[in-house]
Amino acid sequence: MANPTQLISRAHDLCEKRGVRLTSQRERVYEIIASSKRAISAYELLDMLRETEPQAKPPTIYRALDFLLSQGFVHKVESANSFIACCLPGHEQHCSQLLICDVCSAVEECHTDDLSSALQEKASNLGFSVSHHVVETHGVCHACNVAQKKMQ
Template identity: 50%
Template sequence: MKEAMIENQLRQAEELCKKRNARLTPQRLEVLRLIAQQKSAISAYNLLDLLRQTEPQAKPPTIYRALDFLLEQGFIHRIESTNSFVLCHHFSTPSHNSVFFICNRCGRVQEYTTESIKHILHRMAIASGFSITHNIVEPHGLCLTCIKVQAY
């Protein structure tokens, strides 16, 4: 993402937190900035490494607390299959159903919001008497750039 776009997202997060009376501390904002700057999903461990460049005293709980807060506010998503985090591009719709396309080569994650996948899963669940509490759809494969690279 371009620097200006990142700044724009961060301003939006600040405004939403003000409205919600949520405490977006400078440290939490910094973690959000670090996630926004990544081209691919990033693990908590790698985030800690990056944060330590500006805050050498940062410890794992610092990162986990910041991630919990950002998840709660809907600013980021956890990618379960790779245990990593990405920025959400739909801040203003706090609850949405997303499908994450994950590139196995470069780690890029593309988020698509869709309601239909939820309906399909619920229909299947109803048919078998299952009750869904949480669903994750994370197809793995290759992004367009990586398909082109592999073709050569």
């Protein structure tokens, strides 16, 4: 997992270059996501945001998520309807490969250029223009594997 402070600093730099605003609410939502060790749902985000902003409503979260997604700062984990911080903000063309633990819900983003290239080549051969792609792989993380073996 990338350092949340570094991610937020990078987001500020990118927003300044792009001429967009990372408002305090957007930054707080991003900070919550970046600090989480697992994917986090919109309603979990709302509950956490309400600790500092009791008036926050679902549209607050969805607007912030729309912004963070459009800027490439977070990824949506489609299979879990949740969100994680992108470990490479500013690299919009990278293929996101997510390893999702079905036991503890931890999500690790990794990058394998061979997989990305193979997907891009296959799409190109089919005349398909890729705007972005996310590969989700479900299984059991190392920590949960170790814990399960100890219980046996």
